Amino acid sequence: MALNKVSRRAKIKRRIRKKVFGTTAIPRLSVFRSNKQIYAQVIDDLTGKTIASIGSLKIDEAQKVNKIEQASIVGKKIAEKAISVGVQAVVFDRNGYLYHGRIKSLADSAREGGLKF
Secondary structure, X not given: OOOOHHHHHHHHHHHHHHHOOOXXXXXXXXXXXXXXXXXXXXXXXXXXXXXXXXXXXHOOXXXXXXXXXXXXXXXXXXXXXXXXXXXXXOEXXXXXXXXXXXXXXXXXXXXXXXXXX
């Protein structure tokens, strides 16, 4: 049975979320990618609270560059926000997306920004 793109991603996402869980000490860095923007949030799954979040839509400089550079900017900003609230290490949740392109760019720049995966 052939799956469409959305249901295939949902299936992969469920498989990933079985294993990836964020705690207060090591929260989950979740990524959402739309066609034009990219968003990241740091989530504590024990309390169900979002600790820090950022999206490329809120960053003016991210609107003037291509999407991979946009993801890199968002990765740096989420690392800054997470470190400012006391988060040093995270568990990366790629949310069903393949780990290349924009997702990889965001993850690499978040590592450069000081987050440990």
